[in-house]
Amino acid sequence: MNELETRSDAELLKLSLAGQESAFRLLYERLKRGIFRYAYYMTNSQTEAEEVTQEVFIALLKAGAYRKELGDVGGFAFGIARNLVRRLERREHVYRPLPANDALDNSFARLACSAEALPAQLIRSQIVKKVQTAVASLPDHYRQAVVLCDLCELSYSEAACRLGCAVGTVRSRLSRGHALLREKLKPLSKAEPAIGGTEGCLI
Amino acid sequence: MTCQELRCYLENPLRTDIYVYTETLAKAVSEHLASCEECTGFFGEQRSLGMGLILARDSAPQVPASLDATAIGNYRRQMMVGTCTKTMGRPRRFASAWLRWSLAAATAVIAIASAPLFENRKTTLTSVPTPAPLPAQLSSQVSAKQESMPAAPSNQSKHEQALAPGKRPHPERSVAKTGNPFPAGFASLMYCDELTCAGAMEVIRVQLLRDTDVAASNSTHSNISAVAEVLVGPDGVARGIRILQ
Numbered sequence: 001m002n003e004l005e006t007r008s009d010a011e012l013l014k015l016s017l018a019g020q021e022s023a024f025r026l027l028y029e030r031l032k033r034g035i036f037r038y039a040y041y042m043t044n045s046q047t048e049a050e051e052v053t054q055e056v057f058i059a060l061l062k063a064g065a066y067r068k069e070l071g072d073v074g075g076f077a078f079g080i081a082r083n084l085v086r087r088l089e090r091r092e093h094v095y096r097p098l099p100a101n102d103a104l105d106n107s108f109a110r111l112a113c114s115a116e117a118l119p120a121q122l123i124r125s126q127i128v129k130k131v132q133t134a135v136a137s138l139p140d141h142y143r144q145a146v147v148l149c150d151l152c153e154l155s156y157s158e159a160a161c162r163l164g165c166a167v168g169t170v171r172s173r174l175s176r177g178h179a180l181l182r183e184k185l186k187p188l189s190k191a192e193p194a195i196g197g198t199e200g201c202l203i
Numbered sequence: 204m205t206c207q208e209l210r211c212y213l214e215n216p217l218r219t220d221i222y223v224y225t226e227t228l229a230k231a232v233s234e235h236l237a238s239c240e241e242c243t244g245f246f247g248e249q250r251s252l253g254m255g256l257i258l259a260r261d262s263a264p265q266v267p268a269s270l271d272a273t274a275i276g277n278y279r280r281q282m283m284v285g286t287c288t289k290t291m292g293r294p295r296r297f298a299s300a301w302l303r304w305s306l307a308a309a310t311a312v313i314a315i316a317s318a319p320l321f322e323n324r325k326t327t328l329t330s331v332p333t334p335a336p337l338p339a340q341l342s343s344q345v346s347a348k349q350e351s352m353p354a355a356p357s358n359q360s361k362h363e364q365a366l367a368p369g370k371r372p373h374p375e376r377s378v379a380k381t382g383n384p385f386p387a388g389f390a391s392l393m394y395c396d397e398l399t400c401a402g403a404m405e406v407i408r409v410q411l412l413r414d415t416d417v418a419a420s421n422s423t424h425s426n427i428s429a430v431a432e433v434l435v436g437p438d439g440v441a442r443g444i445r446i447l448q
Binding site: 021040041046050130175 | 216217248251258259274
């Protein structure tokens, strides 16, 4: 196993295709978290993230699917994941309406007012849900940048490599994405001081 | 410090904690924030966005163990299929070729076998190759002298000849559209639709006798009251009648 750990992803994939299961296990361990998290943040669904992750590895194992010219295996796998997520979005587009901004505002206001009454866990999950919804409502290229850099914790250069664009492009997209997110989550920042107490709450 | 400089420092919402900066920088940022309301608002928004993103990032579920097991299972299956494909490549190709040829042959046989059926459907009302037996209802009333008509009734045949072959109305279609499937002059003897009147019909010329002389009709021709043409279906049942004399 130690010998395998020093090998690159491309070599591990080659060994996996040759039938060496330990190589595949190691490759899977290296890539699974990033792909799963990316799919999860893009779809906001654990089931779909699992489906995408599974499909990515099946596609990777198709003989001849990966070539060296396509870049590193991680980027190639990410490309597959991105296509699968897009396909899923097209398929499920009709069934997943995003809440309107008004609904977001109201829920944040309610959340701020009922801060003391609800357990912290619930408040946190509500905030997370709202942030995820706001991220999901971003235009696709901004969302990709936000998900990769902020949520999947990739560096700018790694994200640029995954998205196939320049680092400067990633930075500008990220900045624009943050601006849009700030707009969408403004009620959250306004309500934030009230979370500590009920002074600002009229009810 | 200017507003623009401050915004450069606070560009990343996940790193808005000013205590990570150097002491002098942190002091400058704090002083600017205290004096500029707009930047204070921006700082608050960035902080709350950063807080939300961190919460969202930490809330991601771990990769379930079941997914690991499924992925490994998929890998093993894939490898097994790959091995089978490598070893059984030729027979599979042979099998698929054989299957293709046999399917083509079967299709050809079915097409040849079903050709006469289509030919039968094309025959019109007027084509009468052989006379059919008379229907039971009429046999008691008609004389022994029967003639089979080689050609169609005049009106109908003229009409059909006038039409181009492609435009010639199909008897079954005319049943469905008009409800009267018979040529001009024929009166219906029974209900006729696509099911009951399907197939070619025959025209039989019959001589009708007077009711009173039915018993003695076999010997004489003087009792004949009318000559008629009867349309008989393939099942032997009379469908229509037309009185000629």
